[in-house]
Amino acid sequence: MSDRMIVIGGGLVGAAVAFGAAREGLGVCVLDQGDSAFRASRGNFGLVWVSSKGAEMPRYAAWSRDALKLWPDLQRELQELTGVDSGLRQVGGFWLGFSDKEMKARYELLSGISRAVDGIPFRMMEPSELRHYLPGLGPKVAGGSFCELDGDANPLMLLRALHSGLIEKGADIVSNVDVVQVRYDQSNGVFEAVAADGQRWQAERLVLAAGLGNARLAPQVGLQAPVKPSRGQVLITERLQPFLHYPMNKLRQTVEGSVQIGSSSEDVGFDDGTTPDVIEWQVKRAVAAFPALAKARLVRAWGALRPLAPDAYPIYEESESCPGAFVVTSHSGVTLAAAHCYVIGPWAAGLSQTPPDFADFSAERFRDPNKSFSHAH
Amino acid sequence: MLTEPLFSIPASEGRETVTIIFDDQAVTAPAGISVAAALLVAGASDFRTSIVGHEPRAPYCMMGVCFECLVEIDGVPARQSCLVPVKDGMIVRRQQGAVSLPDSEIGDGR
Amino acid sequence: MNVETTDLAIIGAGPAGLAAACEARTLGLSVTVLDEQSAVGGQIYRNVVSAPRARSAILGPDYSAGAELVSAFASSGALHLDSAVVWNVATDGTIDYIREGRTRKLSGKYVLLASGAMERPFPIEGWTLPGVMGAGAAQILLKSAGALPREPVVLAGCGPLLYLLGWQYLRAGARIAALVDTTATSDYVRASRHLMGALRSWKELRKGLGLIAALRRSNIALYSGCSDLRAEGTCKVEALAFRQDGRSVRIPTSLLLVHQGVVPNTQLSWSVKAEHRWNKAQLCWEPVTDIWGRLGETALYVAGDSRSIVGAQASAVQGRLAALSIGNRLGVLPDITIRAAPYLESLKRYTAIRPFLDALYRPKDENRVPVSDKVVVCRCEEVTAGQIRRFVGLGCQGPNQTKAFGRCGMGPCQGRFCGLTVTETIARERQLEPADVGYYRIRPPIKPVLLGDFVE
Structure with a gap:
């Protein structure tokens, strides 16, 4: 039996949507990139957060709020299914x-x-x-x-748990695939994804969760995802004995003990490097917040590219011209993980109605030439 | 705790010495050698316990790449003792697992 | 921040860095050398100027020869910044480093990366026990402190440094319980193909044979063709167990010195996203450079063992060649060919022995890719070979994904000690070449930095 849904992108967004469909029994095939992909998931700060979100889009604030309520179920389900702890901590x-x-x-x-x-x-x-x-x-x-309501989780363990969960649910995860083309055959309603090396996959449903790659793929199936990279630099210390018991928006101590310091927002194109000036600035602010950190050591710095829409809000939309094709784009892959899994997954699988007021998330909002956007995510 | 040292420095090498304090014990070492060398010669069989498994660890590379020789020196944790020359009066401590930031600065945070 | 400038900034004060500095100074370039240690010489010539005469005699003439280069450097007029920890290098020649407790910047018109080699990891059961150290580490203790093993020591593995240390210990009167050699008869057969080439480095060859002959004459227990090496003990090493000719051997010891060659320390060149290739003979990564050592179209050069393992003499020559090329680019040496020619000739001579050594002392597969799932691969985060293999089973394609899934390479050594093992383990598991699996994305800080060093 051929797969019924192709998900392009095996990061936090794609994996969560795919898991949401696979757990309902759908045959899912996830097409993922290789070891050195941009992968915003690996640079995610790990907050499970609603505060300050959606000032210009109340639907997004409510969506984030509801996602937080669903998170404990996801944490429990993944832990039971895979034994992997996603590290959810909802302590405020x-x-x-x-x-x-x-x-x-x-x-x-x-x-x-x-x-x-x-x-x-x-x-x-x-x-x-x-x-x-x-x-x-x-x-x-x-x-x-x-x-x-705010809290945090471990993005890397969440990704591992989702991938393990997908395997448990019988989904296929194909790695090292660079999808360059997606097609829709009107006559039989079948989608086809074509990789750079010529490999092809077919299915009745298609989810574009390729992060920055969505910008290029979406128009091929009558959708839009005008996302651009926004670089975030994150700093990570050596492991320390626990001393920060609550996450902060720019500083948190992980369960492993390392302190994460972040995250910048820079418009520098596809450069996922780090810069000494941003590292220095972020360190100074962290030490100002907690002077004891002066005695901790910076072990890693990370640059990751968030796929940002012009207003920094997600895009969720089903194609009108190619029904069964969905675009899912968000840079909040951890906060929204449970909503992507339990709401977007079944919707994209065709098992549930379009969630209420989802027109707000349509890329239609970028078609007004007189509208300008600012984002302070 | 100090035990039978793995290394010794022959008396013929005799030269000026310094004294450092390692976990409250005075240790004499030739001036100019590294803290790691001084501790090995003094009989420190382990320098720290590992962070995940709490196993004893001691220097492996002696050239600044393995990070097994981390100790607290003069109040600064996680220093590579193979890269730091001994100084008279230096206070050196073993590390148990992950670095603990000073209580004085984080109060009852832990 | 105040930014110092210089024509040539050199990272590393070993043979490559010191020779490059001397050569660049003869061209009139301003030179600043940054080094992590408190004295110049690198690991090979460590402490060479201040070592007492008796110690130098033990270490041998190759060590003492370094004094000449060190004193030439001292009078060259190059600026030496000791105890300087470089944490960031940019392709335009800007360097961020920590010295005396704060971060500073240095801008070089050109930068030479000369960070040398490190001992290849030796991931076997028990290699994290106190009392198991690199043979190179023990040699550093001898060079820098005159320290010798108190109890009979066991040397295990393969490679010139292991035999050299054995020879030095014999001269110093230290007792060797056993030399457990992993080199097998098949290695001699494979290496013999490169013997003719090696004869061009006949002096080196003769020295090496002399060391081995001295060890054979000494009546220490020599075991060759050994496999299944395992360090035993609970809180510290108690014995080395291994197999030879189908029998099990166990030699009690409190100090086990292991070695299976050295590999380039490539953290700096990886951190600038330079292209690297897998050297199939030396089983390690090396940055891709032009013949002078330049990395692509950048302001960065690499010389010496951090470019590819060539040894101290060839490293120095590579340093000189890099300096000449930099002088040429800066317009102080319009014709490089005449000055470079003798260096290029001696480089050929010094490196002629390498294919022979690489073939003879090729580290055993089982000592690079652990057979047992229990073996710790990442010493910092205590990740085992079995875990790495399980992550591959979950779909991880390379070391960056196994790092994300299991924290392998996230500790303070920043992947230095697990990187090669992880790449080769994944390659074996996926039945690919290491080149197809790739390496960690190494990023700044190149070494861990105290946050307080960023604050005034």
Whole structure:
């Protein structure tokens, strides 16, 4: 029996959607790139986060909020199925501000979202209260905000768990594939993916989850994904004894003990390198937040490219001209993992209706020539 | 704890010495040698315990690439003792597993 | 930040770096040499100037010969920055390094990467036990501190350095419990094909044969063609177990020195995304350069053992050739051919013995790709060969995916000690060549950096 769904991209987004379809019994084939692919998944900061998301798109704020609620199920299911712990920790998370101006802007941002969307609570905190949760906070911290819904996970273990889960569910994962073309045959409703080396795969449904690769593939099946790379540099220390018990938006200690410091947003094309100036700037801010970190060692720095739409929000859409083809593009592969799995997966598999208000996520929004976009993701 | 050393320096090499403190024990070493060499000659059979399995570890390469010789020197954790020359009065400590940041700075954070 | 500038910045003060500095100075170039150690000489000429005479006598004439190069460097007018830890190199010649507790920048019109070699990992059961060290490490202890084993020591593996250390220990009166050689008869047969070529380096060949003859005369227990090496012990090494001619042997010892050759330390060249190829004779990666050592169209050159294993003398010559090419590019040496010709000639002579050595002392497959799943491959994160193989089963194509799945290569050594093993293990498992599997994406910081060193 041939596969019923091809998923192009085996990163966090593609793997989650594919797993969501495979667990419903669909025959799924995931076409993944090789060892040195750009792979935003490997540079993901690992937050499971809703705070400050969707200021200009309430549907996205609500989508992130709902994704967080689904996460514990995903964590449990993957752990039971594969034995791999994705490291979900939903204990609430902090944002730190270094000036009154930053504090004021943060308050306005979060209150705006809170007014527009139900169920995204937040609390502003003075440094004295913050220290109760975050001992060791430096004197330069002016204050912070807290949201009880926020948390983090281990992106690398999540990816491994999803891949293991896909294998458990009988999906095919084909690696080292560079898909250059996707086609739709109107006469029989079959999609075909063609790789650079000439290999071909056919299926009745097609999901484009190729990150930056979506920009080129989507138009071939009547979709759009005008995504561009935004580089994020992440710094990682040696393993330390646990001392940060809550994740922060730019700083978190992983279960293994290393402290992640991040993440920059740079418009530098397809360069996934690191730069000494950004490394230095990020280190200084981290040490300002927690002076004890001066005695920790930076072991790795990482540059990864986020696939960003012009407004930095996801694109989820089914093709009108080629029904059965879907585009799924988001840079929040960890936060949204459970929603990609449990909502997008069945939808793309044809097992559920289009989720409510999904027109908001259509790439139609980029067709208005008079609209300009800014993004502060 | 110090035991029978694996290496020794023949008396014929005699020259000026310094004293360092290793886990509260005074250790005498010829001036100019590395902390790692000084500890090996003093009988430190292990320098630290590994982070994952908590197994004892000791220097392997002596040239700055293996990172097995990490110790705390004068309050700075995870220093490569094979690259640091001994200095009189240096305070050196074994590391147990992952580096622990100073309590004084993170309070009851752990 | 204040950025110092120089015509030529050299990373590494071993034979390649020192010779390049001397040559560049004769051309009138400004030269700055950054080195991690507190004194110049690299590992091969470590401490050569201040070692007492008795120690130098033990180490032999090849070691003492380094003093000449070191003193030429001292009077060359090149700037030497000791205890400098380079953490970033850019293809335009900018270097970030830590010295005296803070990060600094140096901008070279050209940069020579001369970071030398490291001992090839020896991943066998028990190799993480205290008391198991590289033979090179023990030799560094001898050069830098005059330290000798107290108890009878076991030397195991293969390669010139192992025999040299044995010879040096004999001269120093240290006791050797056994020399356990993994070289088999088949290796001699394979190497004999390269013997004619090696005769062009007859001096080296004669020296090597002399060492081995001295060891044979010494009455120490010599075992050859050994396999299934295993370090035994619980908290520290207690014995080396192995097989020879179908029988099991176990030699108790508190100090096991292992060695199976050296490999280029390629962290710097990988970190700038230079192209590397797999050297099938030396079983390691090497950066692709032009004949002068330049990396593509960059401001970077590589010389010496960090380019390909050639030994100290050839490394020095490569350093000189790189300096000449850089002088030529900077316009101070319009005609490079006359000055380069004798160097190119001596380079041929010094490297003629390599194919012979590479064939004879080719490390055994079982000592590069562990047979037992239990063997620790990544010493820092304690990842085993079995785990790597399981990740390949999950679809991992190369070392970057196994790193993401199991943290192999994420520790403080930044993959230096597991990289070759992981590449070869994955290649074996996938039945591919190492060249098709690739290597870690090495990124800055080249070495771990204290966060406090970024803060004033």
